[in-house]
Amino acid sequence: MLRGALLFLWELPQNILGLLVLGLERGAGTVKEIRIEHDRMVIQSTRNAVSLGYFVFWSEGVNRYFILDDLTREHEIGHSFQSRLLGPLYLPLVGVPSVLHVLYAMAYREVTGRRWTGYFDTYPESWADRLGGVAERRAERKAKQQAK
Ligand SMILES: [Zn+2]
Numbered sequence: 001m002l003r004g005a006l007l008f009l010w011e012l013p014q015n016i017l018g019l020l021v022l023g024l025e026r027g028a029g030t031v032k033e034i035r036i037e038h039d040r041m042v043i044q045s046t047r048n049a050v051s052l053g054y055f056v057f058w059s060e061g062v063n064r065y066f067i068l069d070d071l072t073r074e075h076e077i078g079h080s081f082q083s084r085l086l087g088p089l090y091l092p093l094v095g096v097p098s099v100l101h102v103l104y105a106m107a108y109r110e111v112t113g114r115r116w117t118g119y120f121d122t123y124p125e126s127w128a129d130r131l132g133g134v135a136e137r138r139a140e141r142k143a144k145q146q147a148k
Pocket residue numbers: 075079098124125128
């Protein structure tokens with residue numbers, strides 16, 4: 001209990017954001033399923049894939065900018081390990097570069113007309129893949145894609 005409370009405080013900035021996103025998701029009716037795993041609330045959403053401290057959102061699907069496949073869930077759980085490690089530094093060291101890469105991916109799509117395939121090769125995404133145990137599967141998929 002005390003450990004849980006201390007951990008919640010250690011990750012407070014991302015926990016506050018996570019709680020906010022959960023409220024928005026609840027309001028919009030986009031939560032599909034909630035499970036507790038790794039002492040985390042793992043939330044399947046119809047629209048978000050973002051890891052915010054205790055609250056780990058994942059979704060599958062294709063949008064204009066990204067293909068969120070079945071590795072997304074473990075990838076986001078990988079981010080939650082970064083959050084536990086970095087505490088208050090998670091948002092500046094992981095959140096900010098991730099958001100910048102998302103913006104880059106959006107700009108890339110609009111300028112070139114193609115999806116950017118380098119997203120998961122960047123820091124901190126490749127690290128999250130490793131922590132989530134999906135780095136090898138992602139690399140295999142990418143190699144197959146490029147062989148086509
Ligand atoms: Zn990520």
